[in-house]
Amino acid sequence: MGTSYLAIWYECNHQCLCCPLTTYDRLHKRLSFDEIKDRVALIKRQDTVPHIVLSGGEPMLHPDFLKILEFVVGEGFHITVLSNATRCKNLDFVRRMKQIIPENGFDIVTAIHSSTPAIHDKLTGVSGSLLETLAGLDHLVEEEIPVTIKHIFNRLSHPTLVETFQYLEEHYPPQVGFQFCTMDYSGRAGKNIKELFVTMEDIREPVEKMLDYLEMRMVKKRNISFIETPFCLTDPYYWKYFNNASNGLDTYIAPNTDERQVDYEVSSECGPFYEPCEKCAVKQWCAGTWRTAYKYRPTGLLKPICNMQNE
Structure with missing residues (x-):
């Protein structure tokens, strides 16, 4: 299923250390509702784009968010909203949103960096942000709106990875999915890379634990997925949770694409770009990691998996 990405604006109530937006991006604040309608019409001409990601900034804070959501729903897209869910602490807003969304083909992806407030709030740059996001998630679950909790691996939060997901597993029902990914060290994340960068070797043990x-706790199957993450992060037993390599986005729309309105066939900046990966036995399926990580750590980042038949 092809994917279109639509950043409706770049304003946000968080100042995340790991945000990939650049200073140039932040100069372009928002798209109006009419601009969004015109650009979505261009996407609709592409028959291979049934899925759209609404993002930002924080998309739910856009003054026309519910209007935009209703329009996109009416155009027949499957929809994923990338949000910090803090606006969802308002139960009335959540119920208004529920009246708009379709019964199927909709979900919200929200990042939780750590169950330790000091760590999560340091990464978001906002005191009290963890409690606000958790309150929003509670309301979404209460209203039976599909939710996925996302975690982006980084040095600050990885010591609490196990306890964070012990807490989340106990707190949220199996209908809430868990998603994990490596970090794109672009934008603000690139400026904080020394504080955030974590090696695959460091991540491996807490991830497997x-x-x-x-797996021991799950009575009902919870959807667990790893995106933008290389196979060599874990033992092959855990590859059942890994998504394969992506070719990128079919279309991309954002406030900083004014001159061209829509970018088509945007190649992924995440993949097995590391030179030794060329000899890896699973290269064609592996999602690899972000090109920015290779630039920061040009050697020893990944460990190619050998084809034993050729040894």
Whole structure:
């Protein structure tokens, strides 16, 4: 299923250390509702784009968010909203949103960096942000709106990875999915890369310990997925949770694409770009990691998996 990405504006109530937006991006604040309608019409001409990601900034704070959501729903897209969910602490807003969304083909993806408030709030740059996001998630679950909790690996939060997902597993029902990914060190994340960068070797042990815990606890199957993450992060037993490599986006719309309105066939900046990956036995399926990570750590980042038949 092809995917279109629509950043409706770049304003946000968080100042995340790991935000990939650049200073140039932030100079372009928003798209109006009419601009969005015109650009979505261009997407609709592409028959291979049934899925759209609404993002930002924080998309739910756009003054026309519910109007935009209703329009996109009416155009027949499957919709994913990338949001910090803090606006969802308002139960009336959540119920208004529920009246708009379709019964199927809709979900909200929200990042939780750590169950330790000091760590999560340091990464978002806003005191009290963890409690606000958790309150929003509670309302979304209460109203039976599909939610996925996302975690982006980084040095600040990875020591609490296991306890974070122990808490989330106990707190949220199996209908709430868990998603994990490596970090794109672009924009603000690039400026904080020394503080955030974590090696695959460092991540491996807590990730496998966390997955072992989740597997023991899951009475009902919870959707667990790894995106933008290389196979060599874990033992092959856990590859059942990994998504394969992506070719990128069919279309991309954002406030900083004014001159061209829509970018088509945008190639992914995440993949097995590391030179030794060329000899890896699973290269064609592996999602690899972000090009920005290779630039920061040009050697020893990944460990190619050998084809034993050729040894």
